[in-house]
Amino acid sequence: MVHRVAVFVMNGVIPFELGIPARIFGVARGSDGRRLYEVRTCAALPGPVRTDSDFAVEVPHGPEALAEADTVVVPASHELGTAYTEGRLAPEAAAAFARIRPGTRTVSICTGSYVLAAAGLLDGRPATTHWRNAEHFQRLFPRVAVDPDVLFIDDGDVLTSAGVAAGIDLCLHIVRRDHGTAVANRVARRCVVPPWRDGGQSQYIDTPVPEPAVTTTAAARAWALSHLDAPLTLREMAGREAMSVRTFTRRFRAEMGVSPGRWLTRQRIDRARQLLEDTDLPVDEIARRCGFGTAASMRHHLQSGLGVSPSAYRRTFRAARPVGAAAAPTG
Incomplete structure (x- = not known):
């Protein structure tokens, strides 16, 4: 069945964040082309x-x-009302949220986290929001474990993201969680965005960082991606950019x-995910190739990074693809 997503809009909604769920979820298709x-x-x-x-x-x-949704998404708004000032929902918002069925997945983008809180x-629960609001958010909701550094937090049935483009992430x-890496990669390519961004919010906070004399490590990263099966060392990667390790x-x-x-x-975890989903290779061989x-x-590493074993991951995402369906290219 098609997964139903309801995007709950409040006055002052930010158009960019409002458009993210419709764009990302709206272009997701199965291998048979179905929505x-x-x-x-x-x-x-x-x-x-x-x-x-x-x-x-x-x-x-x-x-x-x-009441009909499988997932509810609350995008950011500049008019959060009592959710922002007093930490409680206005009566009309509270009445609306009372309609959400138990077990429904709830998601916030940026300051939409105030509504969920x-x-x-x-x-x-652990949660995040835009780094500029993190301190205020924590004071207003002391029972929430706020992490201001991450791009998003997946706590099972409740997920929160940092500001703006982190909603895309x-x-x-x-x-990716619902349908696997191949589907998520197709969506990312369609939307011309990276399928995964490394790091957290700290790289976007306005702090004085000296401009490096050499402005990119792209060559080393590209080389590493083409040699993931090898025991790469930091010295080898640094050598690709003619830099010292430090x-x-x-x-x-x-x-x-x-x-x-x-x-x-x-990168190795992502490669392992792709091979677990798209091939029947033994786990030992996948480990070697990654x-x-x-x-x-x-x-x-998969247990630490994803919370599941390789066999459990494969059972989940191989089962999501119709029998006989061809694997989509990744990248």
Whole structure:
């Protein structure tokens, strides 16, 4: 069945964030071309809703769409009302959220997290929001474990993202979680965005960072991606850019937001995911091709990075593809 997504809109909604769910979920297709998500925009009262720009949007659906949704997304707004000032939902928003069925996945983009927190959905859970709001958010909702550094947090049935483009990262992650890497990569290519961004919000916070004399580590990254099966060393990667290990590490972190080692592990995990989904190769062989060396090492990294074993991941995402369907190219 098509997964139903309801996007809950409030006055002052930011158009960019409002458009993310419709764009990402709207272009997701299965290998047979079928639409995987149905996106409906709704509000506490249907009709025109103010944006933070010089135009309004016509919202066709009321809160009944929340009762029918499998996933509810709350984009950012500059008019959050009592959710922002007092940490509680206004009566009309509270009545709308009361329609959400137990077990429905709830998602926030940027300051939409205030709405989820005011509804009590983030109590005792990890969550994130735009880094500029993190301190205020934590004071207003002390029961939420706020992480201001990450691009998004997946806590099972509740997911939150940082500001603006991090909403794209989160929605792509949801597609990847629901239907696998190949589908998410197709969506990313269609939308001309990277399927995965490394690092967290810290790389976007306005702090004084010295401009490096050499402005990119792209050649080393490209070389590493083509040699993931080899036991790569930091010295080899630095040598590709004719830098010392210390200089390369500093510049790599400035550009990517993470250390070379963490980035390399992330690429190997992504390669392993693709091979687990799209091939019948034994786990030992996949571990070798991804540079993990042994199945035990790969199992450790997937458990740490994804929370699942290789066999469990394969069962989940191989089962999502119709029998006989061809694997889509990745990249």
